[in-house]
Amino acid sequence: MSGRLVLAAALGAAVLAPLVAPTYQALLMLPFMAYAVALLGLNLLFGYTGLVSFGHALFLGIGAYTGAFLTSVFKVRSMEVILVAAAALGALVAAPVGALCVRYVKIYFGMLTLAFGMVFYTFVLKFYRLTGGDEGMPFLRPALLGRSLEGLSKIDYLVGPYYYYSLAVLVLATLVMWRIVRSPFGLCLKTIRDNPTKAETLGIGVARYRWYAFVISAVYAAVGGALLGPPTGNVDPTLAYWTQSGNIVFMTLLGGFASFFGPVLGAFVFIYLQDWVMSIVPFWRLIFGAILAVIVIFAPGGLAGLLTPRPAAAPRP
Amino acid sequence: MTAHVVNLVVSGVFHASILFLVSAGLQVVFGVQKIFNLACGSFYALGAYVGVSAVAWYAEAGGPPALFILPLAIAGVAAGALGVVVERGLLRFVYDRDETFQLLLTFAVVLMMEDAIRMTWGTSPRSTAGLYLTYGGVHVLGTTVPVYNLIVIGASLAIAVLIGWLLTHTAFGCIIRASADNREMAEALGVDMRRLYAKVFTLGTALGTLGGALVIPATAAMSEMGIELIVEAFAVVVIGGLGSMRGAFVGALIVGVLRSIAISVYPELEMLLIYLIVIAVLVLRPRGLFGGAPA
Numbered sequence: 001m002s003g004r005l006v007l008a009a010a011l012g013a014a015v016l017a018p019l020v021a022p023t024y025q026a027l028l029m030l031p032f033m034a035y036a037v038a039l040l041g042l043n044l045l046f047g048y049t050g051l052v053s054f055g056h057a058l059f060l061g062i063g064a065y066t067g068a069f070l071t072s073v074f075k076v077r078s079m080e081v082i083l084v085a086a087a088a089l090g091a092l093v094a095a096p097v098g099a100l101c102v103r104y105v106k107i108y109f110g111m112l113t114l115a116f117g118m119v120f121y122t123f124v125l126k127f128y129r130l131t132g133g134d135e136g137m138p139f140l141r142p143a144l145l146g147r148s149l150e151g152l153s154k155i156d157y158l159v160g161p162y163y164y165y166s167l168a169v170l171v172l173a174t175l176v177m178w179r180i181v182r183s184p185f186g187l188c189l190k191t192i193r194d195n196p197t198k199a200e201t202l203g204i205g206v207a208r209y210r211w212y213a214f215v216i217s218a219v220y221a222a223v224g225g226a227l228l229g230p231p232t233g234n235v236d237p238t239l240a241y242w243t244q245s246g247n248i249v250f251m252t253l254l255g256g257f258a259s260f261f262g263p264v265l266g267a268f269v270f271i272y273l274q275d276w277v278m279s280i281v282p283f284w285r286l287i288f289g290a291i292l293a294v295i296v297i298f299a300p301g302g303l304a305g306l307l308t309p310r311p312a313a314a315p316r317p
Numbered sequence: 318m319t320a321h322v323v324n325l326v327v328s329g330v331f332h333a334s335i336l337f338l339v340s341a342g343l344q345v346v347f348g349v350q351k352i353f354n355l356a357c358g359s360f361y362a363l364g365a366y367v368g369v370s371a372v373a374w375y376a377e378a379g380g381p382p383a384l385f386i387l388p389l390a391i392a393g394v395a396a397g398a399l400g401v402v403v404e405r406g407l408l409r410f411v412y413d414r415d416e417t418f419q420l421l422l423t424f425a426v427v428l429m430m431e432d433a434i435r436m437t438w439g440t441s442p443r444s445t446a447g448l449y450l451t452y453g454g455v456h457v458l459g460t461t462v463p464v465y466n467l468i469v470i471g472a473s474l475a476i477a478v479l480i481g482w483l484l485t486h487t488a489f490g491c492i493i494r495a496s497a498d499n500r501e502m503a504e505a506l507g508v509d510m511r512r513l514y515a516k517v518f519t520l521g522t523a524l525g526t527l528g529g530a531l532v533i534p535a536t537a538a539m540s541e542m543g544i545e546l547i548v549e550a551f552a553v554v555v556i557g558g559l560g561s562m563r564g565a566f567v568g569a570l571i572v573g574v575l576r577s578i579a580i581s582v583y584p585e586l587e588m589l590l591i592y593l594i595v596i597a598v599l600v601l602r603p604r605g606l607f608g609g610a611p612a
Contacts, residue, residue: 052417100600107353107416111555112599118548119592126585243544246355246424253421283436289428296422297410 007261014167018159026159027231032271033166034227039252039263040177041220046249047257048181049213050193051102054110054245055117058097059090059218061240063225064139065124065131068235071140079142079165082226090222091215098214102207105196114242121240136236139229158231166227173220174264180216181260189213250292256304265303320460325577327457331466331535333573334473338528339546340553340565341480342521348497348560349517351416352408355423357525358547359430360399364529365538366434367396369443372533382451385534386468393530397523404518409511427544435540444537451534469531476524477566484562493517497560549576549588552595558605567606 018026038060045051063086070076070085101112124131131137141157143149144165149157180186191199192206200206229235238244247270255266277284299306343357371392372385380388403426411419452464484490496503496513504510529542553572557564572591579586598605 052420054420100596104599104603107420107559108599108603110417110420111353111551112596114548114551115555115592115595115599119589119596122588122592126587126589242548243427246421246427249421250424283432285428286432286436289425289430289432292425292428293407293422296418296425297407300414300418 011171015164018163023155023159026163027155028271028275029163030158030166030231031228032268033170034224034231035248035251035267035271036170036224036264037173037227038221038224039248039255039267040173041217041224042248043217043252043257043260043263044177044180044189044213044220045217046252047259047262048186048193049189049210051105051109051210051213052249053101053113053214053217054242054249055113055115056217056221056248057240057242057244058113058117058120059094059221060225060228060244060248061120061124061237062086062090062093063222063227064229064235064239065137065225066222067142067226067229068137068139071142072138077140077143077148078146079144079230082142083169083223086222086226087219090218094215094218098211098218102210102214114245117240117242117245121237121242124240125237131237134237136234139233139235141233142230154233162230169223169227173223177220178260185209185212250288252302253292253295253300254302256302258301259304259308262302262304269303319458321581323458323460323462325581326574327462327466327470329574329577330470330570331573332577333569334470335528335532336546336549336553336573337473337477337566337569338531339525340550340557340569341477341562342524342528343550343554344557344560344562344565345480345493345524346518346521347554349493350408350412350514352419352423353416353559354521355420355547356403356426356430357521357550358543358545359427359434360397360522360525360543361529361532361546362434362538362540362543363399363430364393364396364526365533365542366438366443366529367392367526368530368533369445369538370438371530372445372448382448385445385448385451389530389533390472390527393527394523396526396530397519399526400519400522401515403522404515408518409514412514427547431540431543434543438538438540440540442537442539445534449534463535465534472531476527477562480562489516549591552591554605555595556598556605558607561605561607564605564607 014029017029038056042053042056045053066086066089067082070082076082097113097116101109101116104112125134128134141150141154144161147161149161152160181189188199188204188209191202191204192209196206199209225239228239251266251270252263253266254270255264255268256262274284274288277287281287295302339357339361342360343354346352346354346357368389371388375385375388376382407422407426408419411422449463449465452468454461454463455467456462482490484494492503492508492513495506496508496510500510529538549572553565553568555568556571557566557568571594575591575594576587579590
């Protein structure tokens, strides 16, 4: 019951944040919400299916570049169209990539996803005539629900309509993911994670279910990637680099992969802590690396694992 | 035309020599400890910076320029001592964990080392002024090849032979191979795994730092060089086969030479081509060219 209270309080705070919090803090909510969407998907693969992708930045990149291409090349400014196109392209790429990747587990799965991620990264980096290379591409201000909103200043747009739009996408993504993990399909994924042999004997098509999870997680990552674009107004290849894939796995672990809301918490703590640390010292990686090491060694359940007193039914991914 | 080909091959093989050293470090750690060490690229970067400092110090102390390679190599190997710190200080806590956590712990080392290097040496690239051409060049088929490249290629070959001899002709190598094959059995026969892991990880680290130190007269040291090299070393070990030294050798040659050809023929393809090969190998032959059974 207290879980629902916490959730309601968190949602209430998120709704009120642009009205009461300083603008800067409210702006930081935007990348948080974008990453939270992507991480909900990543965790379907990591926490629920037991596959750790080290190349998911690929799908963040696909989502972000879809938005950049649509707004700046094809003059399509509707955010709904962008999100649907990002999801569709994410699924389109994830279908063959996933089909190859899910034939392996553990380290080989991680390596293959990393390789695909790097193919995409080098592609956007090297074909600069198409993608702008390392300078990236502009992601022009998208119209929300058919309203162009060009009259607003950038800040008013971001902490106003765009903020609530992102929040709505996050809530919707959370509800859908909640349904997915509670469904028989979600149970099958957990069975596959805990005991693939048993799952196979029970008649679950292990490879097929892993593939579904892969494609769904890619769609989430692509939607999250598309949401990342408008706050900066620019999309560049670092978004798809392998360290970015590492960072999003880090966020998931930080929050706790064994819990449904763990990754969302992880994204929140990561974004705000990173901003705070960077305001004090420029060397955030040193501190974050140390935090990651401490979590891996002493608290593999992440923050959610520390907050919940009962012994975490911690799955081994 | 022949001059162009010679240039391509020499620069490709030079890069392959460096790649081999780093990949060999990756392989020996993976072979024995079954940990895919993402930090080996960071060790390479560390070796590069330590090498720059050592050479600068040596030049200031007035050492003869012709012998700069000695302090360079010594500094490179000595920087490998960090390996024992990382192994004893961090990695030993996660040996009984899932390999995902081991991988993430090495990623934590990557993050920490990138900034530790920035804190120590600053953010601007550091290079060894002019040492690259100390040894001059030799004329081969109408082109000039820097002698330094040939020295590094020779050193890398010698190290490859040395590692081969170490693995097949010494008691230590025998223990390494036995532990890689069957850890429990090796332990039951009295191998002290704690010491072995510390030694193997330090050896792996020293190979990476030496690679970094040797590359430094040819290119400037940059803080991102580690995270860039690790993805190439990753390609090498996947193509060659995880855990195999012969695989690291052949894989490094393939990646090094292909990269050099791609850069000259169609630069856009540079790394793209290599990752496409990696994917093809993983899909068609996940063990790589020389690897054991896939896990």
